[in-house]
Amino acid sequence: MKKAILITLNDNSSEIKALAASLGYTIVQEFFQQREKPDVNTFVGRGKIEEIKTFLEENNAVDLIIVDGELKPSQWFNLEKEFSREVYDRMRVILALFAERAESTEAKLQVKLAQLRYERPFVRELIHRARAGEHPGFMAGG
Template sequence: MSGIRRDSRAALRYTSRFSLARLLKQLIPTHHPKEKAVLIGVELPSRDHKLPPDESLRELERLTETAGATVLAKFAQQVRHVTPATLIGRGKVDEIQRSLTVTHADLIIVDEDLTPAQQRNLETAFKVRVIDRSQLILDIFAQRARSNEGKLQVELAQLQYLLPRLTRQWTHLSRLGGGIGTRGPGETQLEVDRRRIRERIGHL
């Protein structure tokens, strides 16, 4: 019995390291072909912007190119009433969906901070990866960090950003939650990854 438990714990440690590494690759860039990006500028009500919306979108384009992606299209929307689920309105979502059939972009970058739910909902709608301005900047920092201290600071920021969004990485699994007889490896692995990220944050 003790041997089985040791084998199970070893397997769990291996799969956890594997899945966590896979998740972090979405934030820490490796050598890939250039991604094709669509940018979304958002002017929110009662928001004190440091830059005018059009200038902010141009800056986002420069940041995107610095990160190594090619900008294929840009959209902008003045949001009078925020849509909690997606930030932008349904009409703009539909417009961008149509453009994706033409541009075949594989990345959407939003010029505002998204909640984990908004990020997940937009990815569901667009069927491509969605990131926000903060995640883009973290990616650039990760590419530029040279000192050990700088790399650790970037890793800490990325882990803190990733933790509330971890469920999004497991949407391909059908057994998230449930009860007796329904809890599968997806739920177990999700909790393991959450714990390991929290442990790493505490260590940093």
């Protein structure tokens, strides 16, 4: 079974753990942070990010990071950059589960369409960041 860690702001994480198990992942560690609302940049605070990075350095066998919540494209990008691992939020876990279980051609196409609609803002964010990296700095010669 593949290994994953769970990041949550909710102290009741039984549902997302069951979804992860259905995908074939064992949750080896759960990181809980009590917050009113997710951090706009990384979902959890800087201290929790450092705690997770330390855990990942000590436990290199973790395959996936699951966030129990809905990530904005910028949060997803920042988390993948911080952890150098694939990050799934709740919706991506559910879509992966549907994709795995779809049997008919119509069902597979419906799931693929849902995945593409879900991923569109994430692709936009990647393109935006790639373009931002191409521009010279202020007053740079060109």
